[in-house]
Amino acid sequence: MVALKLNDIGARYGRTQVFEGVCTDWLKGGELTALIGPNAAGKSTLFKRIAGLLAGPGVVQVEDVREGHRPICYMPQDTGANAVLTVYESVLLAAKQGSGWRVADNDLSEIDRILSALRITDLAFRDLGALSGGQRQLVAIAQALVRKPEVLLMDEPTSALDLFRQIEVLDFMKRVAAAENMAVLIALHDLNHALRYCSQAMVIHAGRLVASGPSAEVITSDMLRTIYRVDARIEDCSQGRPVIIVDGCV
Numbered sequence: 001m002v003a004l005k006l007n008d009i010g011a012r013y014g015r016t017q018v019f020e021g022v023c024t025d026w027l028k029g030g031e032l033t034a035l036i037g038p039n040a041a042g043k044s045t046l047f048k049r050i051a052g053l054l055a056g057p058g059v060v061q062v063e064d065v066r067e068g069h070r071p072i073c074y075m076p077q078d079t080g081a082n083a084v085l086t087v088y089e090s091v092l093l094a095a096k097q098g099s100g101w102r103v104a105d106n107d108l109s110e111i112d113r114i115l116s117a118l119r120i121t122d123l124a125f126r127d128l129g130a131l132s133g134g135q136r137q138l139v140a141i142a143q144a145l146v147r148k149p150e151v152l153l154m155d156e157p158t159s160a161l162d163l164f165r166q167i168e169v170l171d172f173m174k175r176v177a178a179a180e181n182m183a184v185l186i187a188l189h190d191l192n193h194a195l196r197y198c199s200q201a202m203v204i205h206a207g208r209l210v211a212s213g214p215s216a217e218v219i220t221s222d223m224l225r226t227i228y229r230v231d232a233r234i235e236d237c238s239q240g241r242p243v244i245i246v247d248g249c250v
């Protein structure tokens with residue numbers, strides 16, 4: 001099973017240090033890990049550093065990558081599309097990128113399967129540029145999944161989705177991670193989603209990874225107060241799940 005470990009990694013833009021000294025234990029495939037932190041904390045930058053899109057100190061280790069799979073795929077926050085492609089062409093392009101351009105039957109059936117699982121088959125022959133923000137976000141998820149990554153970094157993948165789609169996508173990603181033994185890191189602002197769908201959470205703040213571990217141990221009223229400057233209680237709902245109830249700003 002794939003495993004990812006961050007060893008003392010850092011990143012900067014020019015002279016501005018975004019974070020440094022980020023270390024983790026082995027993050028295993030099969031589960032969702034939430035990457036949380038306030039605006040501008042460095043979540044996207046950490047993803048770019050892990051994906052190798054930004055250079056910096058430290059080492060990103062990925063072990064046990066299976067043949068035919070990509071080690072790491074980064075799904076950016078901004079899914080704006082300028083390309084003049086249909087949805088189907090864009091997903092096919094993502095599937096074939098870096099692996100030769102011969103298209104086999106199973107490439108096409110895999111695309112059909114993923115579009116159907118995300119319930120966007122009806123968009124297949126629409127132009128990317130003519131989609132809504134939420135539709136583009138669903139296509140970006142399809143483009144990421146068709147690449148068969150072992151480690152998938154999803155930057156706020158549900159930010160443009162309605163509530164039904166948010167839940168559907170996070171449920172789906174949880175099942176995909178378990179079925180494919182994929183390690184999925186998801187940057188999230190909705191901390192109730194992080195509590196509900198992600199078994200692990202990592203908090204980035206003021207240039208450091210300040211906490212990591214089981215979500216229910218990381219997302220506490222203390223953390224919400226000190227990092228998010230919000231007064232909140234975490235209580236079990238009638239179904240026994242922990243839920244954040246916000247009382248106000250600190």
Ligand SMILES: Nc1ncnc2c1ncn2[C@@H]1O[C@H](COP(=O)(O)OP(=O)(O)OP(=O)(O)O)[C@@H](O)[C@H]1O
Pocket residue numbers: 013018037038039040041042043044045046
């Ligand atoms: N290309 C860039 N050049 C210079 N500074 C950048 C660049 N991209 C991001 N930054 C800065 O790096 C810091 C971290 O940004 P980043 O996008 O990683 O934060 P984030 O946690 O993903 O934020 P948000 O929750 O608002 O999306 C911010 O101060 C931001 O202004």
